[in-house]
Structure formats: C-alpha cells, structure tokens
Amino acid sequence: xxxxxxxxxxxxxxxxxxxxxxxxxxxxxxxxxxxxxxxxxxxxxxxxxxxxxxxxxxxxxxxxxxxxxxxxxxxxxxxxxxxxxxxxxxxxxxxxxxxxxxxxxxxxxxxxxxxxxxxxxxxxxxxxxxxxxxxxxxxxxxxxxxxxxxxxxxxxxxx
Amino acid sequence: xxxxxxxxxxxxxxxxxxxxxxxxxxxxxxxxxxxxxxxxxxxxxxxxxxxxxxxxxxxxxxxxxxxxxxxxxxxxxxxxxxxxxxxxxxxxxxxxxxxxxxxxxxxxxxxxxxxxxxxxxxxxxx
Numbered sequence: 601x602x603x604x605x606x607x608x609x610x611x612x613x614x615x616x617x618x619x620x621x622x623x624x625x626x627x628x629x630x631x632x633x634x635x636x637x638x639x640x641x642x643x644x645x646x647x648x649x650x651x652x653x654x655x656x657x658x659x660x661x662x663x664x665x666x667x668x669x670x671x672x673x674x675x676x677x678x679x680x681x682x683x684x685x686x687x688x689x690x691x692x693x694x695x696x697x698x699x700x701x702x703x704x705x706x707x708x709x710x711x712x713x714x715x716x717x718x719x720x721x722x723x724x725x726x727x728x729x730x731x732x733x734x735x736x737x738x739x740x741x742x743x744x745x746x747x748x749x750x751x752x753x754x755x756x757x758x759x
Numbered sequence: 760x761x762x763x764x765x766x767x768x769x770x771x772x773x774x775x776x777x778x779x780x781x782x783x784x785x786x787x788x789x790x791x792x793x794x795x796x797x798x799x800x801x802x803x804x805x806x807x808x809x810x811x812x813x814x815x816x817x818x819x820x821x822x823x824x825x826x827x828x829x830x831x832x833x834x835x836x837x838x839x840x841x842x843x844x845x846x847x848x849x850x851x852x853x854x855x856x857x858x859x860x861x862x863x864x865x866x867x868x869x870x871x872x873x874x875x876x877x878x879x880x881x882x883x884x885x
Contacts, residue, residue: 655837655838655839656837656838657836657837658833658834659831659832659833661830661831665834668838670803671803671865672801672803672864672865673799673863673864673865673866702792702793703790703791703792704790704791705788705790706789706790707787707788708788709786709788710786710788710801711786719835722834734864735806736803736804736805736806737804737864738804738865
C-alpha cells in the first residue's frame, strides 16, 4: 500500500478564509460609506500600526486572475511576491530617503516603510506560470487558472 | 516669510469642461534645497503620455490620466479609478521657465528652480 499525502477536498472551505472574506466585505462596506475619508486615513495617515496598505484590485476572466497593486516609486527588487495555500502575498518596502543637509521639508505625504497584503484567491492557479510586471508604479500579477478551475463546456450528445 | 508653493486648491477658478471629470489629489512631498524646490507626486497608473502639467501665471496644475483598465470582470476594487489633479500656487522666486518634470514608476518629480537672485551666494573678499 502506498501512502499518499492527504489533500483537502475541493469543497472544503477553510473557516479562516470565510472570516477573511467576511472581513473584506465589512471593509468594503466601510469603504463605500466613508470613501474618501477612509482613503485619506489609509494613504496619508498613520503608518503607525498597520504600516502602509496599498490599494489592490482583482480581476478575473475565463482563463486567469489578474491582481493589480498600486505601488508608486518602488524598485522592482524591493517587491516580494509569493503564493501560499491559496493566498497571494505581496510585500515590500519603500525606504526612507536620506535627508540632505540644508533641505527643508514642506510636505511629506508619501508613505515610507513596509507593506504586506495577502489576497485570498477565489480558485486554484498554476503556480509555476504566474507572471508579474511592474510598470507606471502598478504591480500586475497574472495568475493562470488551474485546469480544474476553468469553466468547461460539456457537450450533450443527442441520440 | 519663506512661503514655497504658498497655497493650494483653488477650486473657484473656472475650469475647462474636460476637467470636470472626478479626480483625486495625489500625495506629494515637497522639499526645498538651496537652488530649487522639488515636488514629488504619487500617480500610480499614469504613463508619460497621460500627464498634463500646466502653468498659468503662477498657478501650477498637475494632472494625470490612468492607463485603461483590464476588460476582465472586476472581483475586488480598492483603487479609486479616477484622474489625479492638484493645483499649487508658486512662490514668485521660482523661475517658471526652467521647471522640469519626469515621471518614473508612477511618481512625478518636478524640479522648480529658484531665480538666480534669490539663491544664496557666497561673496569672497579679495
């Protein structure tokens, strides 16, 4: 008899994931209700506890998922992307620029420091075919869906 | 006093129709060095050809239009998919003819040089 590694059946939804998606929904509601206010808190404001929280959009088409994150002014090598257990993790850092001698600062609204986002993916993807690009300050991650997650047309034969 | 880009946001100014599209203010950093003011504005999603920088008298307007979005179905949105726009009033000491701009990875950097006469100068005594 061979031992096979136990795999979570497809229909089993992690309870944690449900909590996360519920939280996301509440966040969305908050976002809708307070819109700009919430935005300005996130973007301009406190880098205190949560650090920086870049905006992430998720798109889906038939064959793939597309995750876009607004990360203005980073270096490509300061962005880390990983896939773990159905979550796409984006993290990185914008380093504080050196303050030059004899320079006065009038406004400092841009964020500095570390960020980390985990995005729960709605379906399984082909991990080794993920592609990421970074242009115009936007990180775009293209994740091709795994075969079993793609919609299938089943032909009906009539006899 | 040493007022830089003294005031901002003059929404009362009559704007051309095109600028009535919704917009957000980009986050900016402004620093002053001996020779110039340097303004950095975060405009992720804006390429060089989506930028519009206008100077009228001493009012500087920076605007950026985002690249078109993917046509795929949207599952989750956090970004605010509107244009960027922000207005600054420039200090008279800025030499407006020599303003230079560049955009890199969604960050617009404007260098606003000061006129020769206001730059600190060391005069050596013979």
